[in-house]
Amino acid sequence: MEGDVVQMGAYIGAGLACTGMGGAAVGVGHVVGNFLSGALRNPSAAGGQTATMFIGIAFSEALGIFSFLVALLLMFAV
Amino acid sequence: MASESDGKELVFHPMDQFIVKPLFGDGPVGLFTITNVTMWMVLSILCIIGLLVLSTSGKKSVPTRMQSIAELAYGFIRKMVEDVAGKDALPYFPYIMTLFMFIVFSNFLGLIPGSFTTTSHIAVTAVMAMAVFLAVTILGFVKNGLGFLGVFWISSAPLPLRPILALIEVISYFVRPVSHSIRLAGNMMAGHAVIKVFAAFAPMVLISTGIGLVVTPLSILAITAIYALEVLVSFIQAYVFTILTCVYLKDALHPHH
Numbered sequence: 001m002e003g004d005v006v007q008m009g010a011y012i013g014a015g016l017a018c019t020g021m022g023g024a025a026v027g028v029g030h031v032v033g034n035f036l037s038g039a040l041r042n043p044s045a046a047g048g049q050t051a052t053m054f055i056g057i058a059f060s061e062a063l064g065i066f067s068f069l070v071a072l073l074l075m076f077a078v
Numbered sequence: 079m080a081s082e083s084d085g086k087e088l089v090f091h092p093m094d095q096f097i098v099k100p101l102f103g104d105g106p107v108g109l110f111t112i113t114n115v116t117m118w119m120v121l122s123i124l125c126i127i128g129l130l131v132l133s134t135s136g137k138k139s140v141p142t143r144m145q146s147i148a149e150l151a152y153g154f155i156r157k158m159v160e161d162v163a164g165k166d167a168l169p170y171f172p173y174i175m176t177l178f179m180f181i182v183f184s185n186f187l188g189l190i191p192g193s194f195t196t197t198s199h200i201a202v203t204a205v206m207a208m209a210v211f212l213a214v215t216i217l218g219f220v221k222n223g224l225g226f227l228g229v230f231w232i233s234s235a236p237l238p239l240r241p242i243l244a245l246i247e248v249i250s251y252f253v254r255p256v257s258h259s260i261r262l263a264g265n266m267m268a269g270h271a272v273i274k275v276f277a278a279f280a281p282m283v284l285i286s287t288g289i290g291l292v293v294t295p296l297s298i299l300a301i302t303a304i305y306a307l308e309v310l311v312s313f314i315q316a317y318v319f320t321i322l323t324c325v326y327l328k329d330a331l332h333p334h335h
Contacts (some may be wrong), residue, residue: 033166051162051321062257068264069256 014074024064092274122183162324177321185312198266207259218330229333
């Protein structure tokens with residue numbers, strides 16, 4: 001067997017880190033789904049809350065971005 | 079994007095579109111080298127100037143198409159600043175408008191096939207996010223003095239919980255520029271890379287007519303669909319970047335929860 005074990009570990013770790021993006025996907029879907037179910041119950045109040053929805057999306061997406069960042073660090077910085 | 083290797087096969091790298099190279103000659107990229115990034119940044123600034131200056135120079139009470147686009151963009155951002163950050167954030171509206179216009183134009187110019195997406199580089203977005211972070215922090219201390227530290231001390235929480243929450247708040251405060259910049263760069267980079275990955279499958283019919291007759295139409299269809307999604311994402315990410323700037327600005331102006 002040849003090659004670098006550290007390199008291999010880094011690549012496997014980068015792949016595993018990408019599973020965190022699935023969590024972000026669930027989170028964003030949860031935010032938007034709940035917004036939609038609320039908006040369909042009270043459509044007149046929905047318009048004023050879209051900005052809040054986007055802020056919620058951005059915050060839950062941020063944690064998926066951290067897993068992406070970990071993957072990038074493992075690929076290029078370790 | 080597509081480059082000839084060994085003189086025979088056509089090699090296609092989805093990440094080749096993000097390579098920064100000098101515009102003139104083949105020298106190394108230094109601090110002041112004019113690169114394709116410089117060119118596309120200048121182009122997006124020229125487009126913004128073109129839209130905002132030319133369309134509003136001959137103001138009409140019945141706006142032309144160009145003028146109403148400029149007015150819509152202005153009204154959209156102004157309303158966002160007012161709604162999210164409050165009336166007293168309006169002095170900082172020009173900065174937020176500049177950020178939004180620059181990001182939205184860079185994103186949209188990057189969608190032109192063969193062009194370069196400047197916002198797909200973390201170096202570009204990190205500068206914008208750090209500028210926002212530093213500006214908001216300095217503004218918070220200038221406006222509130224040490225009272226700005228109240229942003230970390232959540233007075234509505236039970237007392238024993240507050241130190242723990244303060245620690246979490248401090249961490250999340252300093253992580254802001256990281257998530258702020260990587261969100262934009264990551265979204266732009268990932269979307270464009272996906273388009274190019276499907277573009278690599280598109281000429282399959284030239285290699286083998288058997289499987290190629292299935293793969294080529296499917297990948298062209300996928301490129302079209304993802305391109306439409308990317309148009310949406312380009313706008314939404316610019317919107318998210320500016321709305322988060324407004325949220326941070328609100329924290330600086332009103333630090334008490």
